[in-house]
Amino acid sequence: MTTQEKSLRVFITGASSGLGKALAQVYASQGATLGLLGRKEDALQALAQELPGQHKTYVVDVADREALHAAAYDFQTLGPTDIVIACAGISVGTVTEYLEDFETFRRVYETNVFGLVATFEPFIANMKKAKKGTLVGISSVAGVRGLPGASAYCSSKSAVRTYCESLRVDLYNTGVKVVTIAPGFIDTPMTKVDPYKMPFLMPVNDFAQVAVSTIEKGCSYKVIPWQMGVVGKLLRLVPNPVYDYFVSKRGRKPRQHEMPK
Numbered sequence: 001m002t003t004q005e006k007s008l009r010v011f012i013t014g015a016s017s018g019l020g021k022a023l024a025q026v027y028a029s030q031g032a033t034l035g036l037l038g039r040k041e042d043a044l045q046a047l048a049q050e051l052p053g054q055h056k057t058y059v060v061d062v063a064d065r066e067a068l069h070a071a072a073y074d075f076q077t078l079g080p081t082d083i084v085i086a087c088a089g090i091s092v093g094t095v096t097e098y099l100e101d102f103e104t105f106r107r108v109y110e111t112n113v114f115g116l117v118a119t120f121e122p123f124i125a126n127m128k129k130a131k132k133g134t135l136v137g138i139s140s141v142a143g144v145r146g147l148p149g150a151s152a153y154c155s156s157k158s159a160v161r162t163y164c165e166s167l168r169v170d171l172y173n174t175g176v177k178v179v180t181i182a183p184g185f186i187d188t189p190m191t192k193v194d195p196y197k198m199p200f201l202m203p204v205n206d207f208a209q210v211a212v213s214t215i216e217k218g219c220s221y222k223v224i225p226w227q228m229g230v231v232g233k234l235l236r237l238v239p240n241p242v243y244d245y246f247v248s249k250r251g252r253k254p255r256q257h258e259m260p261k
Contacts, residue, residue: 009081011035011072013062013119014088016043018188019138022208023085028052030212035075037068038088062088062115063107072122083215084123085136086116093149093255104256105152112156117163124176131175136215137164139182141223144232145243148250157182161221168220177218181211184228200227 010027014020016038024034028051037058038044044057056078058071075081090111094101120135127133142150143157161180168178185201202225214222223229235243 008032008083009035009075009078010083010085011037011075011081011119011123012085012087013037013068013115014086014138016040016047018087019183019186019204019207019211020085020087021047022204023087023211024051025205026208026212027083028055033078035071035081037062037071061111062086062119063110065114065118068115068118069122072119076123076126080126080130081123081133083134083136084120085138085215086119087136087138088112088115088119089138091153094152095149095255096151098255101152101255108152108156109159112153113159113163116160120167124171127176128171128174133175134177134179134215134218135164135167135171136179136181137161137167139164139180141182141184141228141232143182145235145247148248149255165221179215179219180221181214182221182223182229182232183207184223184225184231186224200225200231 008027010032012020012024012034015024015036017040020038024036024047028034031053033053034051034055035058036044036048036055037060039059039061041059044059048055048057056075058074060067060071062068088111090108092104092108094105094108116137123133123135137160139160140153140157142154143161146154161182164178164180171178186204186207187201188204207224210224214224223232
């Protein structure tokens with residue numbers, strides 16, 4: 001059943017920009033009712049106003065578990081939620097030898113990992129009761145192997161992948177699907193600050209179209225674009241000494257103070 005045949009209810013975190021915003025635009029164009037959650041009030045309101053249909057907005061940081069749960073329960077007063085997409089994420093460089101980067105590391109995990117868990121928590125019981133629903137975690141090809149200056153980001157996205165796999169097993173045969181999407185390089189504000197080549201860079205709107213199709217099919221794991229899925233599989237086969245030699249020469253992800261204002 002497509003969104004044209006049934007008006008879906010879709011809850012999206014990180015909806016104020018990037019992947020979350022693009023996904024919201026696709027679902028709204030298909031007639032879905034959306035719960036749009038993000039930290040930037042002006043951006044959320046502007047998005048809600050430009051989208052067709054009536055939607056709910058929540059100005060919440062996913063690191064605030066109590067506020068996130070309150071938003072999730074409020075959205076569920078509209079009726080059963082069909083799809084939950086945990087799209088909120090932080091991408092910033094960290095270098096372990098700099099003690100001040102520990103707080104950045106903590107913030108990345110609070111958003112990318114714990115925020116994703118907290119996003120799913122309030123929806124699972126009702127989805128299991130209804131014996132339907134889809135939980136979508138946004139991982140990354142960066143979670144396949146470690147990259148220079150990206151210890152927090154890469155490890156957090158690796159954690160998302162394995163967490164979603166465990167959750168998928170936990171919910172096996174309940175009617176609740178768990179979909180993991182691993183973006184490669186997508187043209188968003190997040191990638192514009194990265195000082196290295198980005199093969200197969202994909203327009204964000206193209207990504208969103210493929211992602212929505214993937215979610216509708218209930219795929220357990222999907223790399224978008226597909227070319228980066230091939231790259232990811234090859235990277236796993238590269239011996240560590242070879243990998244370390246070549247990847248150490250790659251540009252490093254900028255740390256917090258190196259990011260453009």
